[in-house]
Every structure is written in structure tokens, then in C-alpha cells.
Amino acid sequence: MDLPRISRRPTRQVRVGELTLGGSAPIRIQSMTNTPTSDVDATMAQVSRLARAGCDLVRVAVPTAADAAALGEIVRQSPVPIIADVHYSAQLALAAVAAGAHKIRLNPGNLTDPRRVRQIIAACRERHVPIRVGVNEGSIVQRAQGDQRRREQATPLVDLMATKLAEYVAIFEAEHFEDLVLAAKSADAVTCIAVNRLLAQRWDYPLHLGVTHAGDVHTGAVRSAAALGALLANGIGDTLRISLTGDPLEEVLLAKELLCSLHLRPRDEAEIISCPTCGRVSVDLAALVREVRQALTGVGAGLKVAVMGCVVNGPGEAEGAHVAACAGATKATIYVDGRPVETVPNDRIAEALVERVRRYEAGLSG
């Protein structure tokens, strides 16, 4: 069966350390450490954990000189490129570039002296360090609440964000520096969608997507996936962060699920599909799915494994799964390529599925 594919918008490509971003490069997953960056050991432990989970780039906050000083060691040890998140201080931005940060995230609105911005541009140019230039709704709203209040309130928020970003981009283009990634973030999903559609029309720089302040893992996952899903499904987005209040590892896992769901990233383990529970289900399917997921960690890349709670509709609804279990009250039928191959008691389902997935991967029949 031909599955539909999303075609991505053509963008320029930048290089972040050894990694490409934009253009034909896969959509890159980012997250951000929440350790004090100056604590190199704690930060590196988190960077490594995120990288192992599939994070392509890690951002670290650089709010103080001590954090900038730690950057060199972090960059040296990190298995993935490091982005320095700098606000307000040109001096810290310059220190981060000197320390070897692979990319800088900058909000030029925070830097009032154009000469200092030009210094940062010169340093980035020399070291081939791209800059992510961003606006977010927060800073726009804050400014609009200032003395320009009356004039700007008549302008829709999305246009205001794009206009502000255009001002920033102009600063870099005036210096012939185009090693840019653009971002426009908002806590509002619809604003995120609308403003990024606008940016995609206006520029061919790679876009960094994210919903800010999306909340904890429950609401944040939905809010982010709705906004980013809408954009990605239309080919928009070159790197993304799902930003959650909580463990950044969750950000990476959810971002991976989002990209894999949209066929924008290959899965590195089996995809599990499982039926919603209904009156026909006689096993604790949620517990069974957790058990199967655990057992299949890192196993079965490219395969679909179905865990169904009903022997009536299960087989038909296993939706072309390579390996499936349809569980009845006490025992389950195991299917391979849609054909029943064995019956096992319910407490052996996870085990049987893993065995069948391994056989499938090894090219053994049945």
C-alpha cells in the first residue's frame, strides 16, 4: 500500500557543528538542559541522556559569565552540537562563540547597541556559527504595552511578530550574514501556526518551530503536537523543540513520536499500535501495552506491532501490522503478517511478541 508522504518546503541549509539543518537534512530535534550550565558534570549528564534518546541538538542557557566559561568543556564533551542561549548580553554571546558553541540563539531585541550586534555577527562569521534569530509573542506583547501601545494594538499580533522579525533579519542581511535560522514562538497554538505560515512565505531560511510555555506533559504534548503537526503536515519546519515544564527527556520522546508519526523521521524501534478499549475488551490493555513497549525498547525498527484487546475485530483492525497479538479473556492469538501463528496465555503475550519481532528481523518465517 502506498502511504501518503509529506513534501517539505525547500529551505537553505546551515551547518551546526557537524550537523546539517534545513534543506534536505532531516528535521532536527532540539531540547534544552535545565541544569545550571556552569555545573559541567550535571549538564553533561543531561546532554548525554538527551542525545541517547534521540535529541539532535542541545541548547544550554548562558545567563552568566560562569556559564559561558563552562561552555568550552561542555562543547568538548558533548556527542551532539551545543546551542548557546543568550539574552541581553553581547559580551556573553561573544564568550559563547569563543568557547566553541555550535550555534547561538539570540533575540536582537534584547541587544540595544547595533555595534555590539555587528561584533557578534563578525565572530559568528569567522567561526561559521549560525544564529537563530527569534521573536516571541511575550516580548512583542511587552513592547506593545509600552509607549507604542495605541498604534500597535491595531495591528494583528501575527503581523507584528513577522514585522519585528523582518527588522531583525535586516540587521543581519545588512552585514551580508545569512547563516540564520528563524523562529517565531507563542504560547498560543493558532498564533504559532499563522505566524510560521507567514515566515515560510516570506523567507527561505530554515525555521525552528516551537510553542512556548505549552505546559506540562499532558497539555503541552497536545498543544505542541497540534500546532507543530499542522505546520509539519504542510511541509513547514526544519528543527523543533517541544517545550514542556518538566523533564527535557519527555520533550525529546514526544518530538520523536511527532516526527515518526508524520513519517518525517524513521523509527528506531517498533511502532506500537493498540486499540482503544471498549466494552469488548477483557484484558487490562493499557498495562499490556506498557509491558510490550518496555519489552520492545530499541527492537524492531521499521516494524509495526499491534496489541489488540479483542479477537473479533482485532485481526482485521491490526492495520497491516507485521506482528500482532489479539487478546481474549485468558489467551491471545499471535499473528505474523496477518496470519495466526500461535496461541499463548495472556501473561506470555509480551514475551511472544518480542520473540516474533526478533525472528521477523532475523528474516525467519513465522
Next chain:
Amino acid sequence: MDLPRISRRPTRQVRVGELTLGGSAPIRIQSMTNTPTSDVDATMAQVSRLARAGCDLVRVAVPTAADAAALGEIVRQSPVPIIADVHYSAQLALAAVAAGAHKIRLNPGNLTDPRRVRQIIAACRERHVPIRVGVNEGSIVQRAQGDQRRREQATPLVDLMATKLAEYVAIFEAEHFEDLVLAAKSADAVTCIAVNRLLAQRWDYPLHLGVTHAGDVHTGAVRSAAALGALLANGIGDTLRISLTGDPLEEVLLAKELLCSLHLRPRDEAEIISCPTCGRVSVDLAALVREVRQALTGVGAGLKVAVMGCVVNGPGEAEGAHVAACAGATKATIYVDGRPVETVPNDRIAEALVERVRRYEAGLSG
């Protein structure tokens, strides 16, 4: 500030019990009980719980005559319209209509005798019961794996699904029965997006959206929100179910978050935004957000409450929140409409926010 709005695709409207669906009606949230429908008390307990959480319509499985027999009492007691989910049996479908089900979900592919389908149509017409006609990838794949395999494998899955649905719709239209809701479901997010875009081009019947077998709450939320978010952001969708393996209450909560995030449903309590944690945060923000969310249950509809972990960027990034807390190491500043109004110790943040939200709702200043 003008927030962008999603304009919805015009569709026909059907009536499900007292509820309108499609056209100008709000997008309706559905879920499905996982109790045996024949157990009226257990089913009603779940129906009530789902309805209280914001579920607009509840579907119940009707796999046996005992379930159909229980429907009458469930319909009588339910605070929301009840949809009967019937497979394979025309007799059960007729029994469900006779019992007063407000809507029937039917897959005509399961009913081989056209005379029986006409009987169901006649019964539904008489009682003004709309029918949801659906295809899902599972049944299509199953059929394509049969004797028509070679011919159909050359056709993209999405076209195959739409063609099958067109055959079904023709059965109803031949009887001049147009009280229909259409659905095309798949476990694959991209297929869901593509097939529903096609249906939206082809018909103006209301569309029921859902990703089948999306998995448990973690992966299922992302997979569903990505697909449904992409469709809803383009105005497609009149009712939806987020289908998860697990407690159906989660389906309703996530569906609400999805619609509220996209401004397609008003929030019935405060919207909480909270910053992603970073190296600047010195409190356990995830725990604080949980505490605030709990304290604000059912309070502050229409208000935005920000919970920020940093006094430096917090105030600016509170993104126009009505009430906000920016927490430092030991104490937090509380803001109302962006103005600092008090400082409280961190263990009193939730309490202070609720108090301020209540004052805000009561129209008191500060």
C-alpha cells in the same frame, strides 16, 4: 491584540438527540465507554463521568443482544446523546434504533445484505437518527489482502479508502437518506490527514475525525493531536474522538485541550501556561504547575494564568497572562495584568494565584 482564528469548512448539520453536529455547531467531543454495555450501572457511571468532563456524545459498543437490550435504560438516564456502535449485525442495529440510540455508527462493509441496510435506513429515517458511515484502513487493508490484492495494491491507500466510502455513501443516497456523518480512520497520522482532506473536497457531510489505535496516553496524544491538529487548523472536522488505550476520561481531557488550544472551544477553566524549565529555574516547576492546575479546577474560565520559574524573563514572557507568578529561589512575585501586586513565599504560590483569579473574576482590582 487580535489573535488569528481558524475558519471552519461549511458542512451540513445533523441533529443527534438534542445536540446539533456540523454546520455552525461547535466541534463535538466524543468518547466511548469500555464497560460491558449490558452492565447499565457501570456504563452509566462512566457515561456520567465522561459527560461531566466535557464529552458531548458518548458511544457504546453493542456487540450482543444483551447490550442492545440495555441501551434503552442508558439512553433514558444519559445526560448526553448516546451513539450505538454496531458491527456485522443488522438486527442489533435495528434493536439499537428501537431502543432510542441517538446515532448509529455503522460500517456497511460489515453488512452484506443490502435489504437489511435498507431496513436500517428506514428505521433511522423514521426516528431521525443520523448514521455515521465509516471506513478504516484496517478493513480496507484486509479486503485488499483478499482476492483483489493485485489490482488494489496499485491504488494509493487514501484513494482506496475514499472510493470505498463513496460506495457506502451511494447506498444511503440511493435511498435519499442524507442524515450522515462520514469518517475515514487510520492508525497512520499522515493517512488520516490525507484521506480527510479528500473527503472534505468531495462531500459536505460533517466529518468525524480520529486516529485509530493511536496507542497509550503518551504516544496517542501526540499522534492524534498531530493529525487532528493539521486537519482542524485547516477548518476540517465537525466531531472527533481521541482514541487511546486506557481510561476514556483521558480521551475527553485531551480532546478538550486540543480544541481549546485551537480556539475551537472556550475553556471552562483558566488556561495555564508555564515556562519550560531551564538552567535559570530554581523551583520544582512541574510540581508547582500540577498544584496550580489542581487548585484552579473549574475556576477562571477565559483567564490565562502563567506559572514561570524565573524572575528575570518570567514577567516579560508571561505572554499577556491575566494573573501570573514568577518564582525565584524562595519567594515569588504575583502579577495581575502584568503589574506586580505582591510577593509570597513559594509554598503559597498556588493559594495566592487562586485568590487573585477569584478576585479577577469578581471584578475586583489587583
